[in-house]
Amino acid sequence: MKKNLITLILAVICCSIISTCQGVKFPILDNNEEITSSSVKDTPRDRALKLVAQMSQQEKLAMVSGSSGPYVGNTPVNTRLNIPALNLEDGPQGVADGMRDTTAYPSALTVVATWNTSMMYLFGENMAQEQKTKGTNILLGPMVNIARIPYGGRNFESFGEDPTLSSKMVVASVQGIQSQNVMATVKHFVDNNQELNRTLTSANVPKRAQWEIYYPAFQAAVEAGVGAVMCSYNRINDTYACENSQTISDLKDRMGFQGFVMSDWGATHSTVASALAGLDQQMPDNSYFGQALADAITNGQVPQSRLDDMVTRILTAAYAVGIMDTEQPTGNPSDPAMSPSHTAAARAIADEASVLLQNYDNILPITADITKIAVVGDDASVHPIATGGGSGGVITNNLVSPLSGITARAGSSVNVVYANSSNPEIASVVADADIVIVFVATTSSEGSDRSSLSLGNGQDELVNTVATANPNVVVVVHTPGAVMMPWSGEVPAIICAFMPGIVDGDAIADVLFGDVNPSGHLPVTFPMFENEIGLKSVEQYPGIDNDAEYTEELLVGYRWYDAYGYEPRFPFGHGLTYSAFNYSDIHVSGSFPNVTVQFTVTNIGKYDAQAVPQLYLSFPPSAGEPPVVLRDFTKVAIAAGESQTVEFTLDQMDFSIFDVTQDNWVVAKGGFTIFVGDSSRDLRLVSLLVSK
16 A cells, blocks of 8 residues: 555654653642652642632632633733733634634544544644644633534534543543643533533433443543533533533542633523532633622622632643643734644544545555546535534635645546536536546534434435446545435445545545545444434424433444444444454453453455454443443554454443442443454454453
């Protein structure tokens, strides 16, 4: 397989970064821990407490609410005590909110499709560098709300439908962001799984589902040392998230979060209730946490100790991440943040995120004997769609269209012709092409959910028209999440590129021509039919009288498909390469519940490629779990004809369920089955295990 030079360079750089920083975290330490990387022996919390003791009441109040400024969120500088301004900016796909001269990176869901934590680290690191250039010291991301609703308007910002995938990826994201002394903000806590009526809806979530599905990614972020958590717009079991004492207590007391909780913009609804529940900072203004909070403290409704705790938490996080010990912020919103290295990083991520869904007759990669390529669709040139919208949207400076990328890569010896979606002569344009590449797309945005999973705008008919005129068709799909593909049986090859950002055309050309061997895997299930999932009742979605009942409990995404025996169009975890892999020789060792699973993966194809082995666990029936649940995964590069031993380690938590009677995690008893394979529906190795 021919290697793309830029990708190789980035891979080397990334591997170097990860090997150096993999074990480095930026934790919010407790009173008994010391910072070993600083000459200061006090912990971040010790230092915060000492500083709070020197602050006036007005100085404290200034830190717990937003003020005016050039960023989407601002707190003023404290020159007396040398506390820098906190400059908050949206960033799930790059520096957002209309800022210019920034890189529109692949969306977070696109990065998750790499199933590569090194790529997620690179993503977080590069975004934080650009935020820092713009003067930001708090990045409002990552967004880890589970993609419960395939229609979800913000699914492109999410980390997919599975808590294990989300949890492993968010650790890398947080560490990448905070390696640049920019604070990460994991959001939106919690159960903000739909945009429709998001400010009114109560997500009524059973406790077990909360802990097993919706909390894990947040807990993983806490364990990775995330500095801030943003509470969400919605209500949770009838109480607004930013004044929900149950969920915030779970976060701070049970998960051990020592950073601060900020509100989403306009998600604060009270002064006393919010403060007592554990909200630490109101954004973007001070309507509840300004004079109203000062009066509540004077009147004895809120204790002074609560305000001191708010400020201590904010400063603890700032010390832990390095904001207080570096000359920050030095950048400016008008400073250009794009760079060749950032573009190269975006391209490497988009390359690896491309998911080859099918490739019958090995129509791909495009070979040297191809002399004419037809490119079809508005998404290819007239109106490329490469990003989502809303606060996560980024201005697409210098976007490379698919047509431009393909034409440049094909070279002068190949005739590349183009037809937009409305061209009445499409059939004749594509008829004599050696290969036809059809680009179709849909997008979504914060503030609303998609009305359907269909592509719309006659794009299904476009694919059928082209497939009738020429059998050698590759369809490239740009989508913010799951999408319908009723024509999948009519075309030989499909690539899902999700939302690749400004490198759109270059990245897809890398994959189409085989400069990069595709290795992306689906982070969400792609359904066979509209409304196929279990959320068929309006009580579940969008809810009745603004109450959304999570009666599916644990059966989210692929878990529902497995429980009810439905066949998706493309399953969770699915992804092909231009090569093929064989799995063999599974061996389980250790003493339950601490066990090691070893097996061999062999590249039986002719190209070097990356495999994504996935470990799924089946629980004993008495545990009440879905048929299988993802417990671990990795990504391994294997040369053609070579083998590699892969090892997963499972521990007590992997075999545990959340027991609502005991209100705690409990190891399930009985027989377990360990599965290893290439997707949730391609499980090739099996081993039985019995708990003692």
